[in-house]
Amino acid sequence: MSFSFEVLHNSKGTRARLGKMHTPHGIVETPVFVPVGTQATVKSLTPEELCELGVQMVLANTYHLYLRPGHDVISELGGLHRFMHWDRALLTDSGGYQVFSLSKLSKISNEGVTFQSHLDGSTHLLTPEKAMEIQGALGSDIMMSLDECTPYPATHKESQESLKRSIDWARRSKESGNPGNGALFGIVQGGMFQDLRARGVEAITNMGFDGYALGGLSVGEPREMMLDIVASTLPLVPKAAPRYIMGVGTPEDLIQLVSLGADMFDCVIPTRNARNGRLFVRSGTLNICNARYRTDQAPVEAGCPCYTCTHYSRAYLRHLFMAKELLAYRLNTIHNIYFFVMLMKEMRNAIRQGRFAQFKKGFYSQNTG
Amino acid sequence: MSFSFEVLHNSKGTRARLGKMHTPHGIVETPVFVPVGTQATVKSLTPEELCELGVQMVLANTYHLYLRPGHDVISELGGLHRFMHWDRALLTDSGGYQVFSLSKLSKISNEGVTFQSHLDGSTHLLTPEKAMEIQGALGSDIMMSLDECTPYPATHKESQESLKRSIDWARRSKESGNPGNGALFGIVQGGMFQDLRARGVEAITNMGFDGYALGGLSVGEPREMMLDIVASTLPLVPKAAPRYIMGVGTPEDLIQLVSLGADMFDCVIPTRNARNGRLFVRSGTLNICNARYRTDQAPVEAGCPCYTCTHYSRAYLRHLFMAKELLAYRLNTIHNIYFFVMLMKEMRNAIRQGRFAQFKKGFYSQNTG
Numbered sequence: 001m002s003f004s005f006e007v008l009h010n011s012k013g014t015r016a017r018l019g020k021m022h023t024p025h026g027i028v029e030t031p032v033f034v035p036v037g038t039q040a041t042v043k044s045l046t047p048e049e050l051c052e053l054g055v056q057m058v059l060a061n062t063y064h065l066y067l068r069p070g071h072d073v074i075s076e077l078g079g080l081h082r083f084m085h086w087d088r089a090l091l092t093d094s095g096g097y098q099v100f101s102l103s104k105l106s107k108i109s110n111e112g113v114t115f116q117s118h119l120d121g122s123t124h125l126l127t128p129e130k131a132m133e134i135q136g137a138l139g140s141d142i143m144m145s146l147d148e149c150t151p152y153p154a155t156h157k158e159s160q161e162s163l164k165r166s167i168d169w170a171r172r173s174k175e176s177g178n179p180g181n182g183a184l185f186g187i188v189q190g191g192m193f194q195d196l197r198a199r200g201v202e203a204i205t206n207m208g209f210d211g212y213a214l215g216g217l218s219v220g221e222p223r224e225m226m227l228d229i230v231a232s233t234l235p236l237v238p239k240a241a242p243r244y245i246m247g248v249g250t251p252e253d254l255i256q257l258v259s260l261g262a263d264m265f266d267c268v269i270p271t272r273n274a275r276n277g278r279l280f281v282r283s284g285t286l287n288i289c290n291a292r293y294r295t296d297q298a299p300v301e302a303g304c305p306c307y308t309c310t311h312y313s314r315a316y317l318r319h320l321f322m323a324k325e326l327l328a329y330r331l332n333t334i335h336n337i338y339f340f341v342m343l344m345k346e347m348r349n350a351i352r353q354g355r356f357a358q359f360k361k362g363f364y365s366q367n368t369g
Numbered sequence: 370m371s372f373s374f375e376v377l378h379n380s381k382g383t384r385a386r387l388g389k390m391h392t393p394h395g396i397v398e399t400p401v402f403v404p405v406g407t408q409a410t411v412k413s414l415t416p417e418e419l420c421e422l423g424v425q426m427v428l429a430n431t432y433h434l435y436l437r438p439g440h441d442v443i444s445e446l447g448g449l450h451r452f453m454h455w456d457r458a459l460l461t462d463s464g465g466y467q468v469f470s471l472s473k474l475s476k477i478s479n480e481g482v483t484f485q486s487h488l489d490g491s492t493h494l495l496t497p498e499k500a501m502e503i504q505g506a507l508g509s510d511i512m513m514s515l516d517e518c519t520p521y522p523a524t525h526k527e528s529q530e531s532l533k534r535s536i537d538w539a540r541r542s543k544e545s546g547n548p549g550n551g552a553l554f555g556i557v558q559g560g561m562f563q564d565l566r567a568r569g570v571e572a573i574t575n576m577g578f579d580g581y582a583l584g585g586l587s588v589g590e591p592r593e594m595m596l597d598i599v600a601s602t603l604p605l606v607p608k609a610a611p612r613y614i615m616g617v618g619t620p621e622d623l624i625q626l627v628s629l630g631a632d633m634f635d636c637v638i639p640t641r642n643a644r645n646g647r648l649f650v651r652s653g654t655l656n657i658c659n660a661r662y663r664t665d666q667a668p669v670e671a672g673c674p675c676y677t678c679t680h681y682s683r684a685y686l687r688h689l690f691m692a693k694e695l696l697a698y699r700l701n702t703i704h705n706i707y708f709f710v711m712l713m714k715e716m717r718n719a720i721r722q723g724r725f726a727q728f729k730k731g732f733y734s735q736n737t738g
Contacts, residue, residue, distance in 0.1 A: 085680045297446060
């Protein structure tokens with residue numbers, strides 16, 4: 001296993017930290033935002049474009065790739081990196097979240113989850129061991145233990161039972177043996193209850209993973225509740241390991257969570273919003289469908305050096321989007337990913353230079369939502 | 370007007386010729402294939418990618434851009450080149466073909482065509498003068514006179530009446546005055562009747578256009594009939610002007626038509642087929658959905674140096690296509706356009722080197738349909 005993490009710098013006045021993950025496919029600087037490439041592609045973009053945008057790591061979904069084209073197919077073709085022509089780091093989730101959110105569930109037991117494929121209705125059993133086998137076959141750089149994503153709302157009792165299962169599955173994930181060259185992260189559940197989160201951290205960190213994730217956040221709870229859980233839970237996680245908040249978030253969320261000590265994030269927000277015509281700018285977002293952009297010569301954001309802003313007007317992007325042209329999704333995605341990547345880079349620079357607290361304050365005063 | 374055409378080389382044993390068009394946006398070597406960029410974009414690709422593929426000229430559709438976003442909008446934004454970030458040559462059609470094929474026709478008169486927009490049902494009148502005004506506002510490098518595309522089948526009488534109208538409209542297109550910096554081509558109709566085609570050529574060439582197109586071909590007639598019409602009509606067109614066969618064709622068609630003396634072609638075949646998963650190879654086409662490609666490590670075509678073939682397996686392309694991923698359409702389009710661009714380049718080289726007849730023979734013996 002060739003994974004390591006080092007903290008290079010701690011922010012003063014916040015818990016933000018600058019770090020570096022060494023993975024089998026290169027260095028990843030943290031805090032990092034990981035774009036989602038569900039089906040072995042970040043929708044509409046090539047790997048070369050992702051590299052040019054400064055993307056260091058991409059997330060691929062175990063659930064989707066297991067069902068189509070099959071992890072066995074990808075393994076036979078030399079692994080996911082080669083399959084999708086991506087030579088930087090790959091993170092894979094465990095499949096658990098998608099099983100609960102996308103498929104028709106047949107049965108959850110301590111053994112695992114029996115589910116029906118959202119593609120063809122076929123029945124499958126996902127166990128912690130199977131999740132590891134799939135991720136190993138894909139050749140992931142960072143694998144995740146199988147967890148049960150506790151829904152929101154859930155009672156204390158429900159959350160406790162769910163946590164118990166996730167802890168058990170984490171143990172089995174670890175015990176099944178790391179099949180590849182990558183790291184294995186444990187996932188802490190516990191719903192919206194601080195005592196359960198604390199218990200989750202204790203159990204998971206005692207097992208000793210390469211990194212720790214908080215799962216089950218941004219599942220419908222109020223934003224303040226999410227931030228409270230992170231604020232109270234992250235300090236319990238060993239400082240020496242990377243801390244990953246799964247499925248989050250908006251630019252405001254990312255800044256807030258970095259200030260609480262988080263190192264990694266993945267989210268469909270920049271890519272999905274791009275395909276819906278919602279583009280990120282410093283002051284919030286703009287909806288490219290808006291008739292006000294019909295003859296607007298300006299780029300999405302003045303001064304933005306991304307490919308889209310360098311060469312195209314809002315008027316052209318609006319035209320492409322209204323005409324449902326494929327290039328619309330691509331140009332929008334380029335801008336939004338660039339926005340997120342740059343935001344993380346600015347945060348890293350600010351931490352390095354000891355001015356993260358100011359950066360955060362400045363960003364919020366600029367941002368009007 | 371800064372347009373000129375020169376013939377550099379004539380093939381021996383065929384009527385193929387090598388030429389060069391000088392346009393306000395650069396040189397275009399002929400014979401040339403012009404990819405279709407209907408709505409101010411060649412679907413899924415950036416202009417940089419088109420340049421890298423060797424595309425010298427793109428066709429944009431007057432009908433579509435008139436309706437959305439409007440030629441007035443594009444003109445206000447500095448013209449079509451700037452709008453779509455394309456600095457090589459642009460060809461625009463007259464809108465006639467789309468009015469007849471896409472919109473609900475209200476009325477055809479000698480004045481022009483009244484039609485209903487396929488987007489919102491609004492009523493519009495397209496006249497020869499209007500077609501010129503729109504193309505001028507777009508800043509086209511090669512504009513086309515308004516014509517009536519004679520359907521197939523049509524009687525001699527119907528074809529004759531239709532030809533008469535196209536001739537009248539060509540005269541009015543020319544007389545309305547060239548609004549821009551580009552060239553103006555006249556279109557010869559005449560259905561599938563050689564006497565009418567001959568009459569069409571006479572009338573249109575007498576008016577004196579910068580180039581001549583044969584329209585109303587590949588509209589459902591047998592391939593041999595199309596080739597016969599071209600074979601008998603093209604020799605009547607002045608040798609000094611570029612000859613354009615509109616809306617054609619397959620690789621086999623292009624080779625055959627070049628050997629008959631044609632210089633220019635546009636067609637949706639490479640781009641539309643790409644989006645349908647049909648990829649061009651020397652021996653014909655392959656359908657990337659086919660289950661036989663599920664674990665096929667090979668590129669679409671061995672030895673093809675295009676971006677797609679250099680980096681991706683058939684298995685990955687099949688996966689993307691089955692998963693309806695946006696990248697599928699893009700990678701497929703890159704390969705197919707490259708195939709067409711290279712085919713034209715090979716033909717030009719063969720003409721230059723005096724071996725076009727052999728090239729043609731060799732291609733057919735390789736190609737199994």
